[in-house]
Amino acid sequence: MSSLAASLVPEVIKKLIPYQSARRIGGSGRVWLNANELEFPIHFDNQAKSYNRYPDFLPHDVASAYQKYAGVETPVLAVRGADEAIDLLIRTFCQPGKDKIVVCPPTYAMYEFCADALAMETIKVPLVGDAFDLDSQGVIQAAKEANLVFLCSPNNPTGNLISQAEIIKVLEGTQDDAIVVVDEAYIEFELAQNAASLIAQYPNLVVIRTLSKAFGLAAVRCGFILADKSVMDFVAKLIPPYPMPDSSATVVLAALSETGLKQVEENTQTLISTRDWFIGELKNLPCIAHVYPSSTNFVLVRTHSGEDLFAYLLKHGIVTRNQSHDPALRNCVRITIGSQSSMEEVISVLRSYPTQS
Ligand SMILES: Cc1ncc(COP(=O)(O)O)c(C=O)c1O
Known part of the structure; x- marks a missing residue:
């Protein structure tokens, strides 16, 4: 069927x-002269690994x-x-x-x-x-x-x-x-x-x-x-x-590898804790109208209309992603979760964000 x-x-x-590349064709042999590669490597910067094939x-x-x-x-x-x-x-x-x-x-x-x-x-x-x-x-x-x-x-x-x-x-x-x-x-x-x-x-x-x-x-x-x-x-x-x-x-x-995956898992848990702390802090800020729940390493926030949050953060050296061009995401900014200290800095800058009366 x-x-x-x-x-x-x-x-x-x-x-x-499909294009039959030399590696796709494979095969066995002793002297490989089928792919127009350099047969012997040049070791740039004294690297140990060869990249000529x-x-x-x-x-x-x-x-x-x-x-x-x-x-x-x-x-x-x-x-x-x-x-x-x-x-x-x-x-x-x-x-x-x-x-x-x-x-x-x-x-x-x-x-x-x-x-x-x-x-x-x-x-x-x-x-x-x-x-x-x-x-x-x-x-x-x-x-x-x-x-x-x-x-x-x-x-x-x-x-x-x-x-x-x-x-x-x-x-x-x-x-x-x-x-x-x-x-x-x-x-x-x-x-x-x-x-x-x-x-x-x-x-x-x-x-x-x-x-x-x-x-x-x-x-x-x-x-x-x-x-x-x-x-x-x-x-x-x-x-x-x-x-x-x-x-x-x-x-x-x-x-x-087993070690690599363990590192990723530990790092992911740390990042999730930082994210959840960050979300909790954002919710206490008067300039934030809504914090969307996140299953990721970023948070989408909506501000009350007024001074542009994206531009405000940028003025303070913090680069986020402006989402306002999308009519469904008016006044929204996407903030990636970084280190705890970076997120503390974002919160500290947002505390001085001019609030609409
Ligand atoms: C939803 C989604 N898919 C795919 C990608 C692209 O990922 P990659 O770096 O693996 O090309 C991104 C990158 O931001 C993404 O957000």
């Missing part, structure tokens, strides 16, 4: 024969270390950040100028950006009410016209989580229509709520992860796609010949 993925993927991708086509050790961490047996693909995952999934499953995606604003802007760049229409099913709840029925309806649905959980910039029950509702309602991509960039801050284990049951589910947030490896550029084989077979056709630099893979393997 043909999979949903196979029925959605454009003919042009189906027919595409192209890296693995797909770094299997990285993928299997992540599989173990995620507690899944479904295929895992390492990519250069969750942003590459978004772009790759759209290019695999949507035909430029023809197919559509569904997003639930306010949410991460890259889903719509990638679709726009390929002349694809984005159907918007806004989050509803003060709690930014998912309109699951609206999403299911819109998915009938689309190939991909992007859900962000926990969501950037609102900070809230979509419950597993809601995700299952969407998966059930879309299983004949669209692939549902759940972007779990911030899931380490609410790990028990992750959707990865649902892939075994719902082959129309794809989960995106990143090491840029809780793992603190934003500069390494490493993300992951977790998906059923029926989906991954097509994604692997479009992946660039050598997606992951060796230098990144080395750091990633250290982060995914």
Whole structure:
């Protein structure tokens, strides 16, 4: 029986024969002269490691270390950040100028950006009410016209989580229509709520992860796609010949080791404590109209209309993210949780914020 993925993927991708890079072809031998690499390394800065050979086509050790961490047996693909995952999934499953995606604003802007760049229409099913709840029925309806649905959980910039029950509702309602991509960039801050284990049951589910947030490896550029084989077979056709630099893979393997994961877990707990302290302090400040609950390493706050909070913090050297351009987020600022001392400084500056009478 043909999979949903196979029925959605454009003919042009189906027919595409992946580029046969030297590492993809593999093989065995003693003298490797097949990839136009430099056969012997030049050791810049006295580095011990050699970088003259192209890296693995797909770094299997990285993928299997992540599989173990995620507690899944479904295929895992390492990519250069969750942003590459978004772009790759759209290019695999949507035909430029023809197919559509569904997003639930306010949410991460890259889903719509990638679709726009390929002349694809984005159907918007806004989050509803003060709690930014998912309109699951609206999403299911819109998915009938689309190939991909992007859900962000926990969501950037609102900070809230979509419950597993809601995700299952969407998966059930879309299983004949669209692939549902759940972007779990911030899931380490609410790990028990992750959707990865649902892939075994719902082959129309794809989960995106990143090491840029809780793992603190934003500069390494490493993300992951977790998906059923029926989906991954097509994604692997479009992946660039050598997606992951060796230098990144080395750091990633250290982060995914037992010691690395313990460090991440401890650090995440500390960050959550700082966040919860920060939220408590914000709630006592007269300039803050609302603090949105957060399942992430940032907090969305709404001020009373008046002097722009973003500009005020900037004047004091504190750079946050202004969200006011979005009509659903008027007077809102997103503040990343940093060290305890940075957050104390933010609170101290906000204590002198001019209050509206
Ligand atoms: C929801 C969400 N998805 C994906 C990304 C991109 O992450 P990466 O650094 O792995 O490309 C971000 C970065 O801010 C994000 O907030």
